[in-house]
Amino acid sequence: MPAGSPEPEPDRPSDVPASEPPAPVTIDDLYRTHRMGMVRLAILLVDDQASAEDVVQEAFAGLFRNWGGLRDTQAAIGYLRTAVVNGSRSMLRRRRTARAYVPPHAGTARSAESLAILSTEHQAVVSALADLAPRQREVLVLRYYGGLSEAEIAEATGLSKGTVKSTASRAVAKLGDLVRDRS
Numbered sequence: 001m002p003a004g005s006p007e008p009e010p011d012r013p014s015d016v017p018a019s020e021p022p023a024p025v026t027i028d029d030l031y032r033t034h035r036m037g038m039v040r041l042a043i044l045l046v047d048d049q050a051s052a053e054d055v056v057q058e059a060f061a062g063l064f065r066n067w068g069g070l071r072d073t074q075a076a077i078g079y080l081r082t083a084v085v086n087g088s089r090s091m092l093r094r095r096r097t098a099r100a101y102v103p104p105h106a107g108t109a110r111s112a113e114s115l116a117i118l119s120t121e122h123q124a125v126v127s128a129l130a131d132l133a134p135r136q137r138e139v140l141v142l143r144y145y146g147g148l149s150e151a152e153i154a155e156a157t158g159l160s161k162g163t164v165k166s167t168a169s170r171a172v173a174k175l176g177d178l179v180r181d182r183s
Contacts, residue, residue, distance in 0.1 A: 025073040025074065025076065027060070027063060027064055027067055027076075030060075030063070030076055030077070030080070031060060034077060034080060035056060035060070038056045038059065038080055038081070038084050039052050039053055039056050040145070041081070041084055041085075041141065041142070041145065041146050042055045042056050042084050042087070042088050044126075044129070044137075044141040044145050045084075045085065045088035045089075045092075045137065045138060045141055046088050046091050046092060047130060051091055052088075054091075055084055055087035055088050055091055056084055056087075058083070058087050059080050059083035059084045059087055060080070062083055063076060063079055063080055063083070066079075078152075078155060078156070081146075081148075081152075081156045082155070082156045085138060085142070085156050085157055088138075089134070089138075092134060124179050124182055124183070125175065125179060127182070128175050128178035128179050128182065129141070129175070131178055132171055132174060132175060132178075133171075135157075135159075135167055136167055136168075136170065136171035136174065137171070138157055139153055139157070139159075139164055139167045139168045139171055140168065140171045140172070140175065142156060142157070143168055150164045150165055150168075
């Protein structure tokens with residue numbers, strides 16, 4: 001070795017860089033790790049698994065189409081969450097328009113198996129969620145089922161942080177009233 005040149009560290013071969021950057025996030029990685037969480041979120045917003053899966057699939061397709069334009073792949077999860085919320089809103093709007101608010105038929109009801117595994121209290125809350133205004137339902141689902149902060153909910157829904165806070169407060173009060181009335 002020439003005099004004055006640094007010696008390689010004994011634990012690391014000389015051809016390995018000192019600090020390797022983390023492997024880039026791919027759309028496949030995001031799909032594998034976040035698809036089911038996004039489907040659960042969409043189910044709570046649209047109350048139909050098939051429609052929820054369609055919404056999530058459209059969100060991932062949109063992400064794939066715009067993947068090259070992303071400045072930060074770490075922001076992709078926020079993009080997906082926003083796309084799922086917006087897609088759920090669009091689906092609900094289309095449903096409302098198509099049937100001019102005719103109550104959903106029994107074909108869209110939850111399966112007996114899924115209801116059997118829910119506790120009675122959880123069933124009452126999920127059932128009462130359907131009676132909330134769409135914005136209130138979105139905020140509560142994102143907050144308590146999605147575990148998002150007020151700032152993240154504001155970003156995902158396009159609402160101000162103050163509106164998220166007041167909507168959540170009113171929704172929790174109304175949800176409590178609905179659950180008490182049903183018991």
